[in-house]
Amino acid sequence: MRTKDLIDLAGNPDFISGIYNYCDRWCERCPFSSRCLVYAMEAEETDDLAGRDINNAEFWDKLRSIFEQTKEMIVAWAEEEGIDLNSAVEESEIEKHRQKSKDVRDHELSAGAKAYAILTKEWFDQELVEVQGADDRSTPVPEEPETSEMAYDATQVIRWYQYLIAAKTMRALMASGEDEYEEERPEDLPNTADGSIKVALIAIDRSISAWRMMQLALPDRADSVIPLLLSLERLRLNLETTFPLARDFVRPGFDENPDCAVN
Numbered sequence: 001m002r003t004k005d006l007i008d009l010a011g012n013p014d015f016i017s018g019i020y021n022y023c024d025r026w027c028e029r030c031p032f033s034s035r036c037l038v039y040a041m042e043a044e045e046t047d048d049l050a051g052r053d054i055n056n057a058e059f060w061d062k063l064r065s066i067f068e069q070t071k072e073m074i075v076a077w078a079e080e081e082g083i084d085l086n087s088a089v090e091e092s093e094i095e096k097h098r099q100k101s102k103d104v105r106d107h108e109l110s111a112g113a114k115a116y117a118i119l120t121k122e123w124f125d126q127e128l129v130e131v132q133g134a135d136d137r138s139t140p141v142p143e144e145p146e147t148s149e150m151a152y153d154a155t156q157v158i159r160w161y162q163y164l165i166a167a168k169t170m171r172a173l174m175a176s177g178e179d180e181y182e183e184e185r186p187e188d189l190p191n192t193a194d195g196s197i198k199v200a201l202i203a204i205d206r207s208i209s210a211w212r213m214m215q216l217a218l219p220d221r222a223d224s225v226i227p228l229l230l231s232l233e234r235l236r237l238n239l240e241t242t243f244p245l246a247r248d249f250v251r252p253g254f255d256e257n258p259d260c261a262v263n
Helices: 003-010 037-045 057-081 091-106 108-127 145-161 164-175 192-217 219-242
Strands: 130-132 138-140
Touching (some): 091 108, 091 164, 108 145, 108 164, 108 219, 145 164, 145 192, 164 192, 192 219
Antiparallel strands (some): 130 138
């Protein structure tokens, strides 16, 4: 895609500005994919499934092309903002960023989210005999067809959000440390930390529901699910306590119209 075509695509008024900043990246399940610039760019660059194969030379050619286009746009944006890209970054700023990254990784919220991801992996490794489905995804196989479908759906949700919860939590902590978090702010200045935490909270809500579905589908393993539910609930409460305004964050597109909000 040429740089001009990319700019023209970005100017399409049908796209919801910034909707991709606060989503869960599950494009196949998203009701707003047709109004997302990132999804449109991927569709434009991908003619078939082979284009997604990272071992395909065409993939890397496209990636290199996107990089060159993006470099041009970054230079233009920097000029508009009056930023000198050639100016050296002070060592103190680099060290400050490194320290903050370490603090975020060691934070109790990050630790709780990562612990849940590990517990989830252990549960699937220990509690279920998995087989490869036709779409190359691991799926538990109960005896009854109805419970098999329920377990399959639950697995898809759980696996999708397994690591995303930690990723969004750490992103929020990087955007706004606890000491810098402000409950009072102008309404027209959204807090990106709140947006990331809201996505994490929604992922937790959906994961809790999915684990309950798993209990109903596999009653003989219901007790083994309880620690995971408790882990998620503890994390949910801690996130809501640390970021009390996160649930009220209005995500572009998803939360702007109550009749089609995706929660």
